[in-house]
Amino acid sequence: MTQLDSDKRYKICLVSISLAGGGAERSCAMLSQMLQQKGHEVHLVILNDEVNFPYAGKLFNLGLYKKEKDTHLSRFKRFKRLRRFLVKESFDVVIDHRTKNQYYRELFYDIYVYKGIKRIYVTHSSNKKMYVTENPKKYSKICNKNVANISVSKYIKEEVLKKEGIKNTSTIHNAFNPLWSENNFKPPVELENKHYILSYGRIDDSVKDFTFLIKSFHLSKVWENNMHLVILGDGKDKEKLKTMASKLGCSSHILFLPFTSNPFPYIINSRFVALTSRFEGFPMVLVESLSLGTPVVSLDIVSGPSEIINDKENGLLIVKREVPLFAEGIQTMCTNQTLYKHCKENAKLSVNEFSMKRISLKWNQLLQDELR
DSSP states (O other): OOHHHHSOOOEEEEEESOBSSSHHHHHHHHHHHHHHHTTOEEEEEESSSOBOSOOOSEEEEGGGGOOSSOOHHHHHHHHHHHHHHHHHHTOSEEEEOOOOOOHHHHHHIIIIITTTOOEEEEEOBSOHHHHSOSOHHHHHHHHTTSSEEEESSHHIIIIIIGGGTOOSEEEOOOOBOGGGGGSOOOOOGGGTTOEEEEEESOOOHHHHOHHHHHHHHHHHOGGGGTEEEEEEOOOTTHHHHHHHHHTSTTGGGEEEEOOOSOOHHHHHTSSOEEEOOSOOBSOHHHHHHHHTTOOEEEEOOSSSHHHHOOBTTTEEEEOSOOHHHHHHHHHHHHHOHHHHHHHHHHHHHHTGGGBHHHHHHHHHHHHHHHHO
16 A cells, blocks of 8 residues: 555645735645645635636635625624634635734634634745734744644744744745646747846835846846846836836836736746845745746845755855845846856756645645644
8 A cells, every 4th residue: 555545635725815916825726736636625715806826626715705895794794604614614624824914813713713623824924924913922822723834934934933932833835836847838929039037926016126126137237238127017016116117228128017827938938037025935936937947046035045046056146135236146147158058957956846746745744644
């Protein structure tokens, strides 16, 4: 009998804000696929009616019950509906991917919504206010009732969860799908015959710091050799960034394109992908890019990049948030053909440990260990 044959199959509910938008939502959707492939019965609950990423299992879309005028009473009715659903389905475990930014909301989930149900909480960001609430000391008591607490990076495990007294913690990185690289992605029509650097994600400058990227691109002067910067995504700061870029000498070489749930054609046809976020958890932008054979240039922010990038092997890790340093990194990756070729050749192999196959084994083992 194989290990898989002897594994117990569980009835699992994944909870997420949505299945659209960012890396946390994509990773939740992919986890549904991984768990179903392992033979588990998978259900998903989303709080907002937003679905862009492929998923597996049965979907309970609470967002469909949102009213135009969202009141305390209508919110409570949705929570009550969720509670009835969880009790009726009698899940073995709930794996919760939501942000956790309000202590009393989490207390309500603890004493009402999830009462009597085994839980695993997943922390997707190093930003404590987003995932351990404004009262981490009290919140840690809720987490310590969980069967497990998962971090998507080693930094989050050691510097966020453990430092706040949250126990039974493990790191399971986000996964990529190897099938992405098997597609023959043609250059997007709007970028045909263009050489470009890509950065993509939700356009919230307080998080992603596209301002820093644009300034670095301008200083790098690579646009003088007809290299473009493509910023792919939507968000509240898009118009502000467009206005800022329009005042620079390189404005004609900065292109803003709308969000797509399929960024892969843009990634695979780019020179490299850049990341300048102020904070992350485990940035899937980097893993997705490398899995497609595209090198990366990233700031060495506190969580994620250093667990993915081996400097000058699969990309460049820029140690300080200084425009001249990042501009130099951009210039190097555009002009040093020997280094670029080396990083490109190493890219795919460098992220093998984050494949769906390997990450699904870790999740399955966690369930076998904690739920038996």
